[in-house]
Amino acid sequence: MPEELLRGTQHSLTFAQIQNRTDALLATFLNACGNNDAALALQLAPNRDAGALTFGLNRAIGGSHLDLARQLLGAGAKWDAQTVRLASRSLDAVKLLVECGFDVNTGLVAGGTLLPKVVGHNDEPCVRYLLERGANPNLGPPSIKNGPLYLIHPIPNSGWALNAAAAFSTPEIFALLLSYGADISNAIPLHYAVRTSPKEVPGSRIPMLEYLVGLGLDINAMDDADDGLGQHGTPLQHAVTWRRVEEAKWLLDRGADPDKKNPWGISARDQVKRLPPSHELAILLSTSQTERPSEEQ
Secondary structure, eight states: OOGGGGTTTTOBOOOOOOSOTTOTTHHHHHHHHHTTOHHHHHHHGGGSOHHHHHHHHHHHHHTTOHHHHHHHHHTTOOOOHHHHHHHTTOHHHHHHHHHTTOOTTOBOGGGOOHHHHHHHTTOHHHHHHHHHTTOOTTOBOOSSOOSOGGGOOOBTTOOHHHHHHHHHSOHHHHHHHHHTTOOGGGOOHHHHHTOSOTTSOTTTTHHHHHHHHHTTOOTTOOSOTTTSOOOSOSHHHHHHHTTOHHHHHHHHHTTOOTTOOOTTSOOHHHHHTTSOTTSHHHHHTSSOTTTSOOTTO
């Protein structure tokens, strides 16, 4: 891996702490930042501690008051992990941080980085902006996190960005990550494509599933790419766990095996036995795949 793509792996941001909780003007300062009262915020900034300045910066960025945020940075405010989380929602906010010296590969709490957060917001222009500035699509958290979260740093073979793309964004963003060197062998995107809340539109992840299967991914693969454990099983088992009925139908119609067992000896057909008999997934998997007529026939 090019050395420049490993930048940021040796330092990580945590969350700022306010040192002087008895500061009589703290609330006034923070409210000024949140309300975009630049004159008052900048008047009070010089006498605030470092943590208070960061909290004020986060209030400004959280409220999309980017001119004030820039001035607070100029006045000595430092970003923290929360700043990055808030900025990830907006290309303009991300640009502000980068223009002020933020390293796009900086680690966050628990080994996260900025790029997967932006991918999770389905913001293709921002994803492209970060990649063009050296964001490493293989940098992210380990799948198994041991020890205090603030001591966990990003690893260079994480599939987090691709998994986030599979779960929350578009095939175009997934392809963009691949074009910048994202290693699909680190990820389990078919599984993440169905790990979406049942409240989401039924079948909404099918376009992503179609794209991923078109890349040649095994529709019956186990979820062990990132840790070798395969704890939950196949994409179909994930679809059952997350109650994604339409995605489960799609997987079955394309050869997903309802009887393939995970390392704990449980199959998708076993899983649905825990559901009410009237549940769509229970009905769907109550007969063998070969007995269920395909909707395409």
